[in-house]
Amino acid sequence: MDATKISLVRTTFKAVAAVDDGPERLARSFYAILFSHYPATREFFPAAMDVQRDRLLKAIGYVVENLEDAERILPFLAQLGRDHRKYGITDEHYIAVGNALITALEDFAGNELWTDEVDLAWREAIALIASVMMEAANAESGPPTRVGRVVEHKQILRDVAVVRLQLDRPMQYGAGQYVSVSVPGRPRMWRYLSPSIPSNGEGQIEFHVRRVAGGWVSPAMVGQTRLGDEWLISSPLGALGVDRSRNRDQLMIASGTGIAPLRAQVMEMAMRGNNPRVHLFVGGVYPCDLYDLETLWQLARTNPWLTVIPVSEEDTNPWWHLDPTPVAPPGMHERLTGKLGAVVAAFGAWEDRDIQIVGSPSMVQATKYRLQAKGTPVENIRHDPLL
Structure with missing residues (x-):
């Protein structure tokens, strides 16, 4: 045109x-x-x-x-x-x-x-x-969807579940992409979810799902999923990922279950011998919202190119969460308190980094505006347009 x-x-x-x-x-x-x-x-x-x-x-x-x-x-x-x-x-x-x-x-x-x-x-x-x-x-000559059979469902917070599935055939996707998912009992209702592990030849896939108040599908995924349930999974979408041709260090920012696509990328990078530096900020309202912190710390301990910085808006958990708050191991960054975008921007403009932001639309926009106000070039910032 x-x-x-x-x-x-x-x-x-x-x-x-x-x-x-x-x-x-x-x-x-x-x-x-x-x-x-x-x-x-x-x-x-x-x-x-x-x-x-x-x-x-x-x-x-x-x-x-x-x-x-x-x-x-x-x-x-x-x-x-x-x-x-x-x-x-x-x-x-x-x-x-x-x-x-x-x-x-x-x-x-x-x-x-x-x-x-x-x-x-x-x-x-x-x-x-x-x-x-x-x-x-x-x-495309293959089937339009794959069938994933639920092999594990673990509710790790009141409103968050980790669901692992075995696909009927392996699916290739880039770490950072997302897929359309439909579950039993909610026919023709498709929701976008990001795999939290890299693609593999065994056809294993994992999703982190947060229950959305008033939602039609996410409450069923979090609270009603049973072992053996069959989910339909469509072709991968999205363009997030590490562009190695640019040879630039990375800044990754996630809130809540938005950690899933960034976690998959870091896991994939850990399989390589040479990687750029990565600063990964993971945020939530309460410390308990940083539910995957132990996994991220383990990755950081064994991969010196990775720095994990936890952030929560509140310093203590709500009354209903009784598990103790994890303490940062030696060598790991202590948890910071504040709005995620403000905390990230307080470190500087990050103008030498490729930046990925994943989370709610309001969090993505607020963080993007904070960085731009600090002097971050907008062309360095990426987020998925449909999420």
Whole structure:
């Protein structure tokens, strides 16, 4: 796409975003049009559409913001195409989705904003998106999902569980990527989870899951999972990981179960003989939220390139957590107290590092802003757009 068309697409989408409740209204309108004009597509989606609408908006926003960056956007769209195989989507469904999105955008924008030039620009953008996704999906010959049988379920906090599964066939993924997961009892409800261990030839995989208040799927994963349950797992997504071609030291920042993809990366690095320096900040509200600290300390003890810095907002645990707070072993960094982003930024701008941030959207943005205010180049900071 040329710069003029990209600008028209971006301006239109920003106009939608500028309206109160605009993106949410656009998403609701899109799905209403899609299900009305193409009723067969309804079976691909769950009854509760809140999460699905949120994902749609995040994906569109990310694509619109990066249309001119082929090196970033094409792999992202290819991953989405492979992931969407789990729904049983065909080329005809992509056409239906594109038509519904155009109609929803035109209805929202109105005649004054939706000119012939804007219409043409959006149709070209959607054609590009659909073609890349379809090509990637159609190039895959294997099954769209793998089956993982639960072999261990350990609830380590009231709202956090570690779940280990045995896949029916090994799956290759990069340490730092994430996958779509569906569990029994929640059909057609897919949730993104990051494996907490590197890919291996035995087909073993592990997830750290936090129960989200009011959520549909995470409470079932944390509180209702049983040994032998079979989870469906889709193709890997995301681009987090250590880019060794840049030959730069690393800063990794995680809160809560966001430690999973960074833990997998550190474990994979520990299998190599030569690694960059890594400072890993792991945070939580209470000291008990740093549930994986013993594992991280063990990795740091045997890998001198790794420094683990624990951070909690509170200095003591809540009344209901009775286990003692782990004490930092000799040579390990003591736990610090404060907001994670503020603590990391207090160390400096980290301008010589490649930086990965994983956690809730609010934590990621707050930490990113703190670092930028300190002078960190924004191009050094990475986080997944859909998480």
